[in-house]
Amino acid sequence: MIVVTGGAGFIGSNLIRALNLRGERNILLVDHLANGRKMHNIADLDIADYMDKEEFIEKIGAAHFFDGVRAVFHQGACSSTTEWDGRYVMMNNYDYSKRLLHWCIDRNVAYMYASSASVYGNGENGFRVDRSCEHPINMYAYSKFQFDQYVRPLLAKTRSPIVGFRYFNVYGPREQHKGMMSSTAFHFNRQVIEQKVAKLFEGCDGMANGEQKRDFVHVDDVVDVNLWFLDHPEQRGIYNVGTGRAETFNDVARAVIDWHKEGRIEYIPFPEHLKGAYQSYTQADISGLREAGYKKELLTVKQGVTKYLDWLNA
Numbered sequence: 001m002i003v004v005t006g007g008a009g010f011i012g013s014n015l016i017r018a019l020n021l022r023g024e025r026n027i028l029l030v031d032h033l034a035n036g037r038k039m040h041n042i043a044d045l046d047i048a049d050y051m052d053k054e055e056f057i058e059k060i061g062a063a064h065f066f067d068g069v070r071a072v073f074h075q076g077a078c079s080s081t082t083e084w085d086g087r088y089v090m091m092n093n094y095d096y097s098k099r100l101l102h103w104c105i106d107r108n109v110a111y112m113y114a115s116s117a118s119v120y121g122n123g124e125n126g127f128r129v130d131r132s133c134e135h136p137i138n139m140y141a142y143s144k145f146q147f148d149q150y151v152r153p154l155l156a157k158t159r160s161p162i163v164g165f166r167y168f169n170v171y172g173p174r175e176q177h178k179g180m181m182s183s184t185a186f187h188f189n190r191q192v193i194e195q196k197v198a199k200l201f202e203g204c205d206g207m208a209n210g211e212q213k214r215d216f217v218h219v220d221d222v223v224d225v226n227l228w229f230l231d232h233p234e235q236r237g238i239y240n241v242g243t244g245r246a247e248t249f250n251d252v253a254r255a256v257i258d259w260h261k262e263g264r265i266e267y268i269p270f271p272e273h274l275k276g277a278y279q280s281y282t283q284a285d286i287s288g289l290r291e292a293g294y295k296k297e298l299l300t301v302k303q304g305v306t307k308y309l310d311w312l313n314a
Contacts, residue, residue, distance in 0.1 A: 001048065001069045005030040005056070005100070006076030010175040011114065011167070011222060013041035015073055017174075018223045020046050028066065030056045030076060041174045060099045071230055072104055074113040079181065081118065081140045093143035098150060101162070105154070110161035110233055112226055117168040117215070117242065117282055119145040127215075128285045129166065129238050137276075148238055161233035165225065168242030168284050171304070172219030173311050184249060185216075185305050188256040189312060192263040198253040202267045205280040209267040210250035212280045215242035218304035221296075228294050235292045242284025243298040255305035259313075 006012040007029035025046045032053040059065050078092040104111035118141035125133045136142040148164055171183030188198040200210040225241050257263040
């Protein structure tokens with residue numbers, strides 16, 4: 001059996017879809033469906049069983065708990081970067097992850113988990129998987145950073161297959177339930193359909209309007225990296241998962257407008273509440289991924305947004 005936590009969420013549901021395409025059906029989907037609209041992400045997926053997150057956490061460590069599990073994709077977390085209840089965030093993103101990690105180590109089960117590029121903060125020291133680059137600036141980022149810190153010494157002490165993925169700006173199918181946390185490609189698409197205008201923030205941090213840059217990575221590429229490490233359990237560690245290219249929000253908006261063959265860009269004031277807590281530039285250093293043996297070229301914004309909108313507007 002394969003366990004996918006956060007399996008009704010954005011990346012988790014895409015992982016299950018990809019596993020289904022491989023013929024995998026013996027999958028336990030773990031999630032918390034307080035937002036029942038996430039069921040649209042999983043209605044077309046084939047799984048063996050569903051379990052609520054709270055029940056799953058209670059059973060971690062129990063004798064013979066799901067004997068036969070061969071891999072855990074731990075995607076479940078509080079993903080809000082604006083959540084400042086530190087106790088809540090640490091309980092969901094740190095304590096839960098630790099318990100599941102030790103359950104996997106004790107049984108030599110592959111453990112692949114979602115970290116985040118947010119651990120790099122404003123990125124002033126770069127985006128390498130290195131302690132000198134890491135300075136989280138919100139509670140979500142700190143919880144991810146601290147779990148990575150917990151994992152690092154364990155990598156030297158155990159040979160269990162453990163892999164952490166620092167996701168950069170992921171976009172693509174099955175993200176609509178995220179609301180305001182959905183990708184800019186999702187929001188620009190809706191804006192162009194409804195208003196013929198893609199609304200971008202004005203410039204900040206010395207950058208021109210819409211010229212803030214992020215490493216935008218399509219969810220299909222993220223899933224492919226996850227499955228590659230499932231197939232290569234000899235590779236262990238913490239890795240950036242991005243394209244290695246920084247592209248602008250203007251690039252994303254233009255790709256959306258090009259797809260629709262209509263629309264224009266409008267710049268809106270930069271929000272006060274985001275000043276000092278916003279990443280104006282991200283670019284993954286994916287040398288570690290390449291050294292591990294992952295060689296596939298990842299989609300550009302133009303390629304990825306076109307692919308996404310083909311699906312989204314079908």
